[in-house]
Amino acid sequence: MTKKKSGEPQLESKPRSCWDVYSAKKHRTAMDKLARRYMEFLSACKTERETVDWAIERAEAEGFTPDFHSHACFRVMRGKSIFLARQGKRPLSEGFRLVGAHGDTPRLDLKQHPLFEEVSFGLGKTHYYGGIRKHQWLARPLALHGTAVTNSGEVKRIVIGEDPGDPVFTVADLLPHLAQKQGEKKLSEAFEAEKMSVVLGHEPSNPGKDEEEKSRVKRRMLELIHEKYGLVEDDLYSAEMQMVPAGPAREVGLDRGLVGSYGQDDRACCFLAMEALFAAKQPEHTQMVLIWDKEEIGSDGSTGAKSMFFEYCLDDLLEAWEPETSPSRALLAAKALSTDVHPAVDPDYQEFHEKLNSAYMGFGPTFCKFTGSRGKYAANDAHPEYVGWLRGLLDGAGVPWQMAGLGKVDLGGGGTVAKFLAVYGMDIIDCGPPVLSMHSPFELTSKADIYATKLAFEEFLKS
Template sequence: MSEKKTDLTYETRNCWDVYAAPKDRKAMDALAARYLEFLSACKTERETIEYVCAKVQKAGFKDDLGHDMVWRDMRGKTMFLARRGKRPLSAGVRLVGAHADTPRLDLKQHPLYEECGVGLAKTHYYGGIRKHQWFARPLALHGVVVRADGQAVVVNIGEDAGDPVFTVLDLLPHLAYGQMEKTVTNAFEAEKLNIVFGHEPRAKKAAKGKDGAASDEKNRVKGRVLDMLNAKYGLVEEDLFSAELQIVPAGAARPVGLDGSLIGGYGQDDRICVFAALEALLAAKAPEHTQVVLFWDKEEIGSEGATGAKSLFFEYCMDDLARAWEPGARLSEIFLNTRAVSADVHGALDPDYQDVHEKLNSSLLGHGPVFCKFTGHRGKVGANDAHAEYVGFLRNLLNRAGIPWQMAELGRVDLGGGGTVAKYLAAYGMDIIDFGPGVLSMHSPFEISSKADLYATTLAYREFLQS
């Protein structure tokens, strides 16, 4: 007869207590150091997928379904990874899916202009930003431009110590009384998120057209910006129509706090899950079930397009994998037997804004990755609501492994809400739940996570992939 459990209540465990042993702290510090490097280098979805591709190829993954460890990418923005398991594909796979995109400012198609002696670039924000957080801070320009000759030119300005940076101008307080009386939504207009690109005009002797006539004196600053882009990258203004140029916070991710126990940096929603899932996959050997890890684009704008979770890229990959590894296996059988995790971050309880949370059902930073049984908003609209049987399987899996975890919702019922890729995978009939570390200052240019949560999340994903 099994021993009766005497403690009938449940409390979360602090990861710092669970992983107090020197060997755990050493492993935690090493993981955090790698993560800081990753977060500093990968500020766009293209840069993230390029990083992942280099890592998996070094680990032996091939772009060839004849191998047991395979990878495929879609437009350099989405990636499919698989490692063959001992059981056939028809027994289902263990799937972890995260997204590689993050809120930012994109340059418009006609970006460059000048006003008041300043060269500027117009932007259109991508994803759920709070506009006021992007003013008066150093910014960098990342992306790719495809020239008329078809050559793709990679742009990265603002990250090296010798680089100039960019910024969005803010209004001085002496003239901002009217602005301060408005709501935050009305005080900060999207059309004023314009990037400072330059100030020095072309020399007057260079301000003549090909026919020798004087060019427009009002556009000398814009002209010099174009001169510099042409000299450095061979670009002309028309090339900006075939460009994906993103404005992101400049500078490296950093440890936060006197003890360095927190990690601060841009894009942790959801690149912390991308990193943890990649580390887990590379460390998980000889799986029972085939392991699949997916990194998507476009989650922050509804998972649309050819590289988002709504696309058929995942289905195409699984169909080709079945043809190569188990001819005759039906996709419906594979999907219905699959267990999946939507690896996405959770809004941790903010010490300064506790009133927007329902504290009994909130997550704490440092207490491990968070299961979110459903997302959606106001009455669970747009949610994947994970089945009780699957939640039971997962909690027992992590309890047996001694990995801390917690269960929470995102904010108070009438205030909170959000969405992830979970509902798009649930459409295939597979079991899936949202599961990832808590983050503070989410969607800001400087998000905060816990080193201990990163460590526990990586172990949890590895345990799931090996289950």
């Protein structure tokens, strides 16, 4: 419980705006510098592979190595997940501090047979990934990010649409003059996934010649792909191609107080976890950061939180650092944050939030004691002893924070990676900055929340 200046307890809970707490010039300067680095990261890292590549580069610059006998080490899983650890003063038998996040984000994936032609358009079939609102992805510039592997094993990285001189792509929308029947449908039925074909081209191959040849526009697309990347259509079978919103992250508002960008859920926490790890040096307990893939579709697969990747890393870390300690002993003594963003109260849709138990932009990182949906199904539920410890930690450091749930009880819900770490017996809770327009192509965060969340992660890792 916080204290008044008189020493008396403050009986009523009073949230603190980060803008007020961090009004001093030194904080505002640090906040702006962090926001600039954050926007550079968001602009460069639009896929899980790009996020992991960025993390490797940063880690190596800070002295981390793939050798687990080193005091600072990392390991990568299939190019999409990464584990980092820095040895603490205390042994692993006394636990560790773990910050987990996910680097995947809702998007449009190209199917394995993507290319086709209709009415003189070269098109690509898509399959949406994660929980999108389909109409938000229509009639907007898109960029192509991907990895293709030839049958000889050669890997090609592809990015088209981010450089100002690049072409972009788009999914066309139906004009309002012909959309009367569509407008009468339920939103869930009005936009069909199979009609979200991305426009890839229009010029035919050999213009002025071979006018009777079919699929000339598709052939032109293949010619251009082969000229630039040396790929043929069969190479798309072994490719991961993702359509993401084109363009850089931007400051939003007359005061520049907000960051607008694709992918802040959950790359905000990936970035902030890494920033905190590199700032909180010489730790008391061993520090770990885990960035997973596949959270948006259930955390399955070899790179998701349900995989054995974390267990394999911990086994090898114990063998290198502390072979006499059992994994169960280290896990039971561990403390963890499942760092994921939290929905902020939308000023135009306040009725969907239970406002007493909701997150507000500008009031710091949000703790979510339990996740799940409706009757707390599929939830992690943090223990009060752990919540009390975290409150004391952040209050003692002067870091503002807030506690919230995920909307009104009967209206929805959601899950995070927390429940997959809770099975080991470690203390864990969800924590992350509030976000507006979550899962949209242009999400909003507060610079003040980003700054406060970084400081919260740092206090946790060095605790």
